[in-house]
Amino acid sequence: MSLGNTAVAPPREGAPPRRRDIVATSPFLRAAAGDRPDRVPVWFMRQAGRVLPEYRALRANTAMLDSCRNPDLVTEITLQPIRRFRPDAAIFFSDIVLPLAAVGVDVDIVAGVGPVVAHPVRSRADLDILRPLEPDDVPYVRTAVGSLIRELGTTPLIGFAGAPFTLASYLIEGGPSRSHIRTKALMYSEPELWHDLLGRLADITAAFLRVQVDAGADAVQLFDSWAGALSEDDYRRYVAPHSSRVLAAFADDGIPRIHFGVNTGQLLGAMGEVGADVVGVDWRVPLDEAVKRIGPGRSVQGNLDPAAVFAPGDLLAEKVRDVCRRGAAAPGHIFNLGHGVLPESDPGVLAHIVDLVHQF
Numbered sequence: 001m002s003l004g005n006t007a008v009a010p011p012r013e014g015a016p017p018r019r020r021d022i023v024a025t026s027p028f029l030r031a032a033a034g035d036r037p038d039r040v041p042v043w044f045m046r047q048a049g050r051v052l053p054e055y056r057a058l059r060a061n062t063a064m065l066d067s068c069r070n071p072d073l074v075t076e077i078t079l080q081p082i083r084r085f086r087p088d089a090a091i092f093f094s095d096i097v098l099p100l101a102a103v104g105v106d107v108d109i110v111a112g113v114g115p116v117v118a119h120p121v122r123s124r125a126d127l128d129i130l131r132p133l134e135p136d137d138v139p140y141v142r143t144a145v146g147s148l149i150r151e152l153g154t155t156p157l158i159g160f161a162g163a164p165f166t167l168a169s170y171l172i173e174g175g176p177s178r179s180h181i182r183t184k185a186l187m188y189s190e191p192e193l194w195h196d197l198l199g200r201l202a203d204i205t206a207a208f209l210r211v212q213v214d215a216g217a218d219a220v221q222l223f224d225s226w227a228g229a230l231s232e233d234d235y236r237r238y239v240a241p242h243s244s245r246v247l248a249a250f251a252d253d254g255i256p257r258i259h260f261g262v263n264t265g266q267l268l269g270a271m272g273e274v275g276a277d278v279v280g281v282d283w284r285v286p287l288d289e290a291v292k293r294i295g296p297g298r299s300v301q302g303n304l305d306p307a308a309v310f311a312p313g314d315l316l317a318e319k320v321r322d323v324c325r326r327g328a329a330a331p332g333h334i335f336n337l338g339h340g341v342l343p344e345s346d347p348g349v350l351a352h353i354v355d356l357v358h359q360f
């Protein structure tokens, strides 16, 4: 059975040869395409990074964005969790603000805070900073994806980018925000400026993903981490057209497009409709209920509470099995946490979760 619309799309004219050999066998790619492989595939958002001591050792003297610009470091960091956890997919090590930095936005990643933008975007004049992203702005991305494809063997590589709304929030607020007040104020009071801004961000995001896909990434995930702050009506009006344009740019590539956000119970249907093959679900909505909201023909990814890794072993195992059982309501299910791995997590417990999912 193949309900998804991914497996059938012919490659784009002039596109690189996809790793067609793994499409038929990879549990991750099959589940993304709406199939039921022999085992439930699993990977973890933020599996590459701070949870691993070998990562912390490697990054000790390198700033986050500098490490993203070093293909050897990116390759090694992306591979570290593959060796340790044996998940069914790798995710490219980078950050959602990297393409913004690549077009000249003064953005830094401050430890314990997150991305901080020196000159927030608040007026039409500020938009000029957002020029289009050219492939040559991120040569290190092409190099790193290429070397990963050679190293990964049969494990698929997920490319990713931040969605226009989530990037806009960082740009407008100047950093992380709980309420997104300035973002929403601009959205409501200057809709024309808002749509210009999100349009530019959609172009940058699509171009950043294009570099990864043309270098050989086997899937893409669009992170709209903060979209859950919006009502469905506002999401459809102010955000969906732009995310839709990003995902539509990969409709002919024959690769799965995963669309994820946090706290998006009210948006699951809309987030599927913008052109996702797989909808990522956080832990607040059980997967069988999420499947009803998303509607037919789309796979789901998720959705163990990242804090469940701190539960006693038998309760954790019960929770893992519950996610797998409920995920069976979708055409295809990719096991994941409902958001990124928490830094305090024990890597041994993550490896155990991979085993539990594979045994299910």
Ligand SMILES: Cc1c2[nH]c(c1CCC(=O)O)Cc1[nH]c(c(CCC(=O)O)c1C)Cc1[nH]c(c(CCC(=O)O)c1C)Cc1[nH]c(c(C)c1CCC(=O)O)C2
Pocket: 044, 045, 046, 047, 048, 049, 050, 051, 064, 091, 092, 093, 094, 095, 096, 097, 109, 111, 112, 113, 114, 115, 160, 166, 223, 225, 340
């Ligand atoms: C919030 C934040 C961002 N960027 C950053 C933060 C703060 C992190 C912290 O101190 O807790 C900075 C950052 N981003 C990343 C690191 C490397 C170390 C690590 O935290 O693992 C660091 C220090 C990797 C990353 N950052 C991201 C990835 C890719 C996604 C993945 O691996 O699953 C990685 C490896 C993506 C990212 N980056 C950002 C968002 C909103 C997302 C989307 C995913 C999400 O909602 O968490 C912005």
